[in-house]
Amino acid sequence: xxxxxxxxxxxxxxxxxxxxxxxxxxxxxxxxxxxxxxxxxxxxxxxxxxxxxxxxxxxxxxxxxxxxxxxxxxxxxxxxxxxxxxxxxxxxxxxxxxxxxxxxxxxxxxxxxxxxxxxxxxxxxxxxxxxxxxxxxxxxxxxxxxxxxxxxxxxxxxxxxxxxxxxxxxxxxxxxxxxxxxxxxxxxxxxxxxxxxxxxxxxxxxxxxxxxxxxxxxxxxxxxxxxxxxxxxxxxxxxxxxxxxxxxxxxxxxxxxxxxxxxxxxxxxxxxxxxxxxxxxxxxxxxxxxxxxxxxxxxxxxxxxxxxxxxxxxxxxxxxxxxxxxxxxxxxxxxxxxxxxxxxxxxxxxxxxxxxxxxxxxxxxxxxxxxxxxxxxxxxxxxxxxxxxxxxxxxxxxxxxxxxxxxxxxxxxxxxxxxxxxxxxxxxxxxxxxxxxxxxxxxxxxxxxxxxxxxxxxxxxxxxxxxxxxxxxxxxxxxxxxxxxxxxxxxxxxxxxxxxxxxxxxxxxxxxxxxxxxxxxxxxxxxxxxxxxxxx
Numbered sequence: 067x068x069x070x071x072x073x074x075x076x077x078x079x080x081x082x083x084x085x086x087x088x089x090x091x092x093x094x095x096x097x098x099x100x101x102x103x104x105x106x107x108x109x110x111x112x113x114x115x116x117x118x119x120x121x122x123x124x125x126x127x128x129x130x131x132x133x134x135x136x137x138x139x140x141x142x143x144x145x146x147x148x149x150x151x152x153x154x155x156x157x158x159x160x161x162x163x164x165x166x167x168x169x170x171x172x173x174x175x176x177x178x179x180x181x182x183x184x185x186x187x188x189x190x191x192x193x194x195x196x197x198x199x200x201x202x203x204x205x206x207x208x209x210x211x212x213x214x215x216x217x218x219x220x221x222x223x224x225x226x227x228x229x230x231x232x233x234x235x236x237x238x239x240x241x242x243x244x245x246x247x248x249x250x251x252x253x254x255x256x257x258x259x260x261x262x263x264x265x266x267x268x269x270x271x272x273x274x275x276x277x278x279x280x281x282x283x284x285x286x287x288x289x290x291x292x293x294x295x296x297x298x299x300x301x302x303x304x305x306x307x308x309x310x311x312x313x314x315x316x317x318x319x320x321x322x323x324x325x326x327x328x329x330x331x332x333x334x335x336x337x338x339x340x341x342x343x344x345x346x347x348x349x350x351x352x353x354x355x356x357x358x359x360x361x362x363x364x365x366x367x368x369x370x371x372x373x374x375x376x377x378x379x380x381x382x383x384x385x386x387x388x389x390x391x392x393x394x395x396x397x398x399x400x401x402x403x404x405x406x407x408x409x410x411x412x413x414x415x416x417x418x419x420x421x422x423x424x425x426x427x428x429x430x431x432x433x434x435x436x437x438x439x440x441x442x443x444x445x446x447x448x449x450x451x452x453x454x455x456x457x458x459x460x461x462x463x464x465x466x467x468x469x470x471x472x473x474x475x476x477x478x479x480x481x482x483x484x485x486x487x488x489x490x491x492x493x494x495x496x497x498x499x500x501x502x503x504x505x506x507x508x509x510x511x512x513x514x515x516x517x518x519x520x521x522x523x524x525x526x527x528x529x530x531x532x533x534x535x536x537x538x539x540x541x542x543x544x545x546x547x548x549x550x551x552x553x554x555x556x557x558x559x560x561x562x563x564x565x566x567x568x569x570x571x572x573x574x575x576x577x578x579x580x581x582x583x584x585x586x587x588x589x590x591x592x593x594x595x596x597x598x599x600x601x602x
Contacts, residue, residue: 070310077246084226109161135214142179147203164190237431241331283409288463332441333425385413434519435467471515478510
């Protein structure tokens with residue numbers, strides 16, 4: 067899980083540096099592989115090209131005069147798109163770019179150059195995030211950019227990324243919201259409310275669309291309808307948060323689907339409603355049934371796979387990937403948003419046989435049933451705001467899951483006994499509050515209400531583990547066990563035999579220890595039935 071620090075700061079107020087956050091998360095059991103800036107380059111500023119002329123000794127190089135705020139620099143640039151008046155990213159002398167590339171003053175074909183005008187590719191972004199123009203020419207900043215300012219901050223890429231190696235039971239941390247609760251518990255910060263407000267038309271989706279479930283392997287399936295969406299480029303903040311999380315931006319609608327998945331850990335699927343019809347069926351696939359998925363690969367299914375189908379054929383491989391027939395394209399105007407929970411075991415089997423995806427990874431770990439409708443409404447909010455969509459009233463579908471918090475009783479004595487630490491009642495109450503676990507205490511007995519987002523906490527020992535890791539295992543004092551011991555000695559018979567052996571040995575006699583003799587009946591117990599008696 068790649069955590070964008072800018073993304074998580076939308077949900078919890080923290081003011082710690084990247085490395086401290088990574089180490090503090092490790093201290094409560096969440097190890098990380100790396101912690102670094104999204105753009106790992108130094109000494110960059112906004113520059114304005116005030117002069118641009120051809121190099122006297124080259125047919126492709128340009129000699130530029132660049133205003134970097136406090137001075138005018140002469141920089142030789144070979145980019146085909148450099149021009150007078152453009153706002154650019156300037157790596158000053160002394161700057162370090164990815165790949166141990168250091169900028170030095172020098173001469174290029176006899177002309178002095180003091181810096182470098184940069185493309186996005188030269189700043190170290192993975193190639194999958196780059197457009198052709200990002201590789202072929204320098205990056206042009208908005209006209210409003212001010213020379214001398216930080217261009218990375220201007221582009222919204224002043225982000226830190228921590229790559230966590232999560233344990234298998236912490237599926238809740240595969241979301242920004244889950245990370246926000248974890249970080250909030252560490253620093254005693256509350257998670258912010260999420261904006262879910264949007265307008266709805268008077269038309270109700272239940273009048274035009276139906277959902278039919280024909281399998282026990284789908285416990286929740288909810289859908290909303292959004293009409294008249296406009297496919298276009300996503301807002302910069304959505305693109306940057308996807309990039310920091312390792313996902314390539316595509317367009318506003320597809321990006322919103324991925325954005326909400328990252329926010330809540332609930333994979334959504336957007337269908338082109340005009341290609342779908344007025345009904346969805348959730349069922350088991352028929353053996354050797356086929357579907358062409360979004361990656362344009364024809365897949366042959368088994369009856370253990372779950373599919374979402376129209377009245378004739380599958381339109382999505384549930385929990386793994388959508389079908390090509392109903393994908394969102396540049397011509398899409400009407401969308402059906404689907405949010406569901408499928409049996410994680412079926413999804414695991416399907417993903418191992420067919421394809422592991424960001425969606426299947428989350429379904430395999432388990433989904434918070436209370437987040438499904440929230441994710442659906444969040445997607446509707448974002449589609450209205452950033453895709454000009456009209457959201458129809460109502461939600462169609464079903465929910466067969468228990469949405470109540472889990473109730474667990476445990477005593478302070480039990481906590482102290484298991485942890486071996488002198489944890490006070492006030493400490494327990496404080497930790498449970500920071501974890502956002504509601505509790506009631508009476509006579510040192512706690513009734514804890516575990517939210518459904520924590521699928522890994524189900525028994526007393528799970529809560530004790532939570533208390534221990536948040537209290538800090540470094541506070542645990544090592545003590546040796548107290549046990550009754552007695553002096554070891556031979557039994558009188560063995561002592562008598564040992565004494566005889568010692569005396570005989572002192573008389574220069576040797577003891578011969580031979581193989582133990584075993585009677586024939588006992589030998590037969592270990593003999594191979596196919597072995598001839600004459601072999602013995």
